Amino acid sequence: xxxxxQTPKFRILKIGQSMTLQCAQDMNHNYMYWYRQDPGxxxxxxxxxVGAGITDKGEVPNGYNVSRSTTEDFPxxxxxxxxxQTSVYFCASSLTGTANLWYGYTFGSGTRLTVV
Amino acid sequence: KQEVTQIPAALSVxxxxxxxxxxxxxxxxxxxxxWFRQDxxxxxxxxxxxxxxxxxxTSGRLNASLDKSSGRSTLYIAASQPGDSATYxxxxxxxxxxxxxxxxxxxxxxxxx
Numbered sequence: 001x002x003x004x005x006q007t008p009k010f011r012i013l014k015i016g017q018s019m020t021l022q023c024a025q026d027m028n029h030n031y032m033y034w035y036r037q038d039p040g041x042x043x044x045x046x047x048x049x050v051g052a053g054i055t056d057k058g059e060v061p062n063g064y065n066v067s068r069s070t071t072e073d074f075p076x077x078x079x080x081x082x083x084x085q086t087s088v089y090f091c092a093s094s095l096t097g098t099a100n101l102w103y104g105y106t107f108g109s110g111t112r113l114t115v116v
Numbered sequence: 117k118q119e120v121t122q123i124p125a126a127l128s129v130x131x132x133x134x135x136x137x138x139x140x141x142x143x144x145x146x147x148x149x150x151w152f153r154q155d156x157x158x159x160x161x162x163x164x165x166x167x168x169x170x171x172x173x174t175s176g177r178l179n180a181s182l183d184k185s186s187g188r189s190t191l192y193i194a195a196s197q198p199g200d201s202a203t204y205x206x207x208x209x210x211x212x213x214x215x216x217x218x219x220x221x222x223x224x225x226x227x228x229x
Contacts, residue, residue, distance in 0.1 A: 031215045042120070042205065042219040050214070058216075090159060094215050099147040099168035102209065105217060107152075109159040 002026050006091050006108035013081040013115045021076040021111050023091030029106070031094045032074040034058075034066065036087040037110075043090065049074055081115045088112050118143045118210050122220035129196055130228050137191040137223045139206035144184050148209040150217065151180050151191050153202045160205065164191070196227045 007022045025032065030051045035043040035058075045058030049068040063085060065077040074093075078085060091108040119142045129135055139149070147168045152160040164173045164180040166189070172181040179192040189206055203224045207217040 033216070035219075040221070042221040043207075045216060048216060092160075096215065099211075100170075102148050102165070102167065102215075104148070104150045104162055104165040105160075105207075106162070107160040112157075 004091055004093055004106050004108035006111050010112050017081050018079050021089055023074045024072050025093040029093035029095050033092045034076045035090045038087050083115050086115045118218045120218050120220035122223050126224040128226040133196050134194050137204050139189040139220055141187050141208050144187050145211045146208045147211055149182050149189050150207050152205045155202050198227050198229050200227050
């Protein structure tokens, strides 16, 4: 039972380069999320998806794009990387739930990205 | 806008001490609260999840309480051990935000042998 798998674990990009961070889950969760975590800070939501074909912006979407063609995969695309995008990126997933029956988030292990 | 605050930002205690980590939130209209642990350079591991009608959850030496009316949650760690050293984050799920969580900035705990 793999849970949420993120690749790569580490990456160094040059300014202006592009890359895709991969995220896959095998729990049949309908919700998926991308967060970034800067040193000493909490997690900020970049994008999220409520199901295949449906995505929406979070708090800090500028400079990123996402797609959700399948339930399992939710890649995050960085176009024209900038030093401000140096961060640790976490993918998470969850199931739809009610107020009293919700199972919470499962997180991946993260991708540490440095833009130089 | 929901804001989640965790105090203190850092805490250092001797092994064996009982301790309390605090989490406060500005919007009391929440469904759930989830506590996570994060080890250095690692992802987040779920510790405890409190459902809307619950006031507390327990797992081993950990106990989390939730008081929605006062906008507070506490994470109690009994008989702390060096292996408890990590950053602890709380996150709330608002009634109006679907399944999205809003995170606090965390409390960095160090338990000294």
